[in-house]
Amino acid sequence: MPVFQIHHITQYQYDRPVKESVSQIRIFPLATPAQHIRQFELLITSDPVVATYADYFGNTVGDFTVLHPHQSLTIDSRLTVETIEKKTATPEDDITIADLRKHIDTDISMLRLSDPERIAAQESINDIVQSITNPVQHVRHMAWACSEYIFRHFKYEKGITSVETTIDEILQHKSGVCQDFAHVLLQMLRSLGIPARYVSGYICPNKSGMRGEGATHAWVEFYTPGDGWVGIDPTNNVWVNGYHVVLATGRDFNDCSPVKGTFKGIARQTLSVFVSVGYEDGHVFEEVNEVKLETVSSDEVEPWQNDWMQAQQQQQ
Structure with a gap:
């Protein structure tokens, strides 16, 4: 029975501050007869409260909101899972x-x-x-x-x-x-x-x-x-x-969709997804993907965005 340690990071970056990011995630592994969840940990920027529920298909869904201005949002999940291999992978049902x-x-x-x-x-x-x-x-x-x-x-x-x-x-x-x-x-x-x-x-x-x-x-x-x-x-x-x-x-x-959501503010956003899989023999496989997103381009900046950026500069 293989055991995998999976680390999955989704990170949004914004060139200007945004606020009221409302997100929905489906990154909670399903517990099924074919896979046993040994451990699962979820870390999100600002540690928001995540409200979970089961959707129509039985998936665990999490909803959360980050209200204050921010220029990055990271969703970090860590999973240890044990899977069960069938004696034969080929289905046996001869139905037409x-x-x-x-x-x-x-x-x-x-x-x-x-x-x-x-x-x-x-x-x-x-x-x-x-x-x-x-x-x-x-x-x-x-x-x-x-x-x-x-x-x-x-x-x-x-x-x-x-x-x-x-x-x-x-x-x-x-x-x-x-x-x-x-x-x-x-x-x-x-x-x-x-x-x-x-x-x-x-x-x-x-x-x-x-x-x-x-x-x-x-x-x-x-x-x-x-x-x-x-x-x-x-x-x-x-x-x-x-x-x-x-x-x-x-x-x-x-x-x-593992992650989807929206936010308030005018900004260009980028998305990167990092996944690593650790195996029982100590080998680790890692991959980073830069995901194409629709960008928002504007010379206009909302007043609260200017205020936040100025405050951040003064703290430096």
């Missing part, structure tokens, strides 16, 4: 699409997760799934065929997409990162009528060379009555088994 529909036709939550997004390129998605699957295949074989198609036909490339990138755009340039591939796989599976959900978390295979190793990661889970929710990672074309740590699940990235 026709069988699956009998199980989910009266389940509203499953039907919702079987409904594909409305996109311009839906016909292209239909052509792809029809060319690589057939109606009498087992659901697990369909899911694998879709994942394999993405792995072979899409290039893993950082910096060309963002969290706002649409499925249509991903299909056009056939490149992206884990969250993009997860969104495409969701669209393919749902177009086949298979309930599927987005998963955010970390991938921790020690020095394996997997794409996304030691960083925040995204993959997909699809549902069958016999196996329940089965994880498949299209970025690496592998079944999820022991090396993926789950933070949140939902329909898409928006339901699982």
Whole structure:
């Protein structure tokens, strides 16, 4: 049973002071039969009160506000987690699409997760799934065929997409990162009528060379009555088994975003994300990502921002 020590730092920097930062976080690891949380610690700038609750999908969500002026906001989480590897990572349920529909036709939550997004390129998605699957295949074989198609036909490339990138755009340039591939796989599976959900978390295979190793990661889970929710990672074309740590699940990235929020003030903001994964053999994998953000540009400065900056200069 692998044990991982994960350190995750999200840091916002502002070129001018901002105030009343209201943030929502989904960085609390899920306790599941496949992962046991040994320790979890959360540190946030100014030590605000974090109100937690469970959302529609069962994720733990935290809301907090930093009221006073500040030029940086750091969210620092430290996790020790033990995962359980299955004897076989391959799902065993031999159910077909026709069988699956009998199980989910009266389940509203499953039907919702079987409904594909409305996109311009839906016909292209239909052509792809029809060319690589057939109606009498087992659901697990369909899911694998879709994942394999993405792995072979899409290039893993950082910096060309963002969290706002649409499925249509991903299909056009056939490149992206884990969250993009997860969104495409969701669209393919749902177009086949298979309930599927987005998963955010970390991938921790020690020095394996997997794409996304030691960083925040995204993959997909699809549902069958016999196996329940089965994880498949299209970025690496592998079944999820022991090396993926789950933070949140939902329909898409928006339901699982680790951090999102807003603030008062006119400022340019930058975001950096640091993740390190420590392994039982002492090896540590670290990665830092500079995340693209929409910037706010203005020559106008609110009076309270000038006052705060002047006060800070006088203290130096």
